Amino acid sequence: MSRPDRGTRAMHQTLPPALRDAVDDFAGHLSRVRNRSAHTVRAYVTDLVSLLDHAVRMGCVDLAELDLSVLRSWLARQRTTGAARTSLARRAASARAFSAWAHRAGLLPADVGAALASPRAHRELPSVLRADQAAALVEAPTRRSPPTEQAPTDPAPVGPPPMGPPLPGAGAADPPAGPTSGATEEAQAVPLRDRVLLELLYATGVRVSEACGLDVGDVDHGRRVIRVFGKGGRERSVPYGVPAQRALDDWLRRGRPAMVGARSGHALLLGARGGRLNPTTARQIVGAYAEAAGLPRTSPHGLRHSAATHLLEGGADLRAVQELLGHSSLASTQIYTHVSVERLRAAYRQAHPRA
Template identity: 40%
Template sequence: MTQVSTPDVVQRYLDHLTVERGSARNTVASYRRDLERYTGFLAGRGVHSLAEVSETDVREFLVSLRKGDRDDGVPGLADSSVARTLVATRGFHKFAAAEGIVAEDVAHAVRPPKAPRRLPKALSVDEVLAILEAAGAPDHPRALRDRAMLELLYSCGARISEVTALDVDDLDTEHRAVVLRGKGGKERIVPVGRPAIAAVDAYLVRGRPALAKRGTPALFLNIRGGRLSRQSAWQVLVDAAARAGVDKDVSPHTLRHSFATHLLDGGADVRVVQELLGHSSVTTTQVYTLVTVNTMREVYATAHPRAR
C-alpha cells in the first residue's frame, strides 16, 4: 500500500467534502481546522503517515483536547467541542479506509464524550424589540441595512450565513416570503413578517442604492459595495444589543433561538418550527420545547397558591 502523508490525505478528504458531498463552506473550514489540529498532534508524536496511526493515537488525541496544555496555559475544550472534532476525525479515517489509502478505519470504535444537553438562550420579546429599534438612525444607508437584516433574522429564524448569502431576487416582498439556503445547500421557503418586509423595502429604496458601488446581486452590502460578511453582520447585532442595553451574550443564533422559543410559546406546532428552522430532525427542534416547559414551571411556581 502506497505511503501518503497525512496532510495530503486531509486535503483529499476536504476536496471530497466540497465536490462530492456538497458540504457548506463553513463546514469544510471547520473540518480543516479540526484536522489541522489532529495532524499537528500526530506529528508531535512522530506519526507522519496515516498508515502508522493506531486507535490509541485517536483516543489520546481526544484526551489531549479535553486536558489542554497546562504548561502553555491552553485550556481544554468543552465536551461538545471535543465531540465535534471527533466527527471530523472519524469521517477522515473512514474516507481513508474507503479509498484504500489505509487498510482499516482505526477511529471506527472511538466514541465522543456525551455532551450535556444545554438549553438555548432566548431573549424576551421586549429585548428583541429593543435590539431592533436600536439598529440605528433610519436616514442612514447602513442603519437601514442593519435594521432590515436584524428584522429578517428574527422574522425568519434564519442562520446568519443564510441571511448574508441572500440575493435581492431571493426575497418576494409581494408574497412576503424568502428563499433560504441552509446546510448542505438545502433550500426552504420561509414566510416573512410585515415589519421585516417594511424594513427591507425601506433599505432597498433608500439604503442599498447608496451602498451599491458595483453590480452585485447580494441583498446586504458592505460600505465597499460587496456582500456583507458573516463577521460584520454579527458585529451589527452585538452593537445594537449594546445600544439597547441588553446585558446578555447576544449572537445571531440568539435571535434564531428566540424565534423558535417565541413561536412555541405562542402555540406553534414543533413540526412547523422544525420546517421553518430547516432542521433535518425534529429531535433537534425539540430542545426548544424544554425552554417553554421551564418557563411554564416558573410561572406555575410563582402563581399557583399550592405550587410549593
C-alpha cells in the first residue's frame, strides 16, 4: 500500500482483515494497472480507509454489506465536519472508483457507487500574470542575485559528493548570495539554471514536476521541442520559443557543466549539490524571484495558468492548448476560456464609457 499519513495507517490497521486486503488490492490496481501517481494513490487510499472505517462503525463487517446508504452517510458526515465542496467531490469520486473496481473484482454484488451523487466542485478562476509581468519574471535572474533556497535541493546524498565548494542558495545554513559572493563558475551557474527553469515553465506551460523530471536527452534543439512525461506516464511533445532556446544553450554550455556532480545522471536541471532539481526548491525559486521583482505572489502553477491564458488570448485553439498542457479532458482546459472572458470584462468595465 502507498504510504498515507500516520492517522490513515493507524485506521487501516483497525479494519477487519478482509477490508484491509481490499484496500491494499485497490491501491495496487491504481498503481500498477491504472498507472496513477503515488500522490493520487495516497489520496484514494486515505478516502477509502475513512469510508470503510465509517462502514464498520455502522455495522458493516463484510464488504458485501456496503451499500448506497453507507456511502451517503459517510459523505454527510464529511460535510458536517466542515469538508469543502472540492474535498467532498473528490471523496465521492474515490468511493465510485472503489465501488466499480470491487464490483468487477467480485467483492461487491453490485456497483453501489454508480448512483452516488456529489456536489459540483466550485472552481475558482486561477490567478494569472499579465504578459509584461510574466516577461519580467522570466528575465529576473539576469538582473537579480539568486534567492536563498530554504530547503535541501536534492535527496540525501548517495555516494561521494561532488567536488568543489557549496553553491550560494544551497540551504538555510548557507550564506545568502549577492553580487559580491564570489565570481566562481558555480555561483554564475545558479542564475543560468533559474533562468532556464522560468523560461521553460512559462514557454511550455509544463507542470513543475514535469520540468524537474526532464533529462538532457528530452530536449530536441533542432525542432525546439521537449519530450514530457506527464500524469499517468503519458508522453507528449511541447514546443518552446527562441528565448527559451537561448536560455537552454547558456545553461548547457556554461551552467550545467559547473554544477554537475556524481549524482547528476542525465537530469537537465540540477540542484546546488549536483542532484536533480527538486520541485519544492523550484517553487521557492519562482516565488522568490516574483517577490524580488515586485510581482504578485506566483508559483510554477501560476506560470502554467499564465501560459495557457496568454495562448488562448493570442488565438490558440482550445484543443491545441489541451494537448500542450497534457490535460486528459477538454473540461480541464476550458477554465482558461473563463479566465480570458473575465479579463475581457475587466478591460471593458475599465474602458467603456457605458460599462
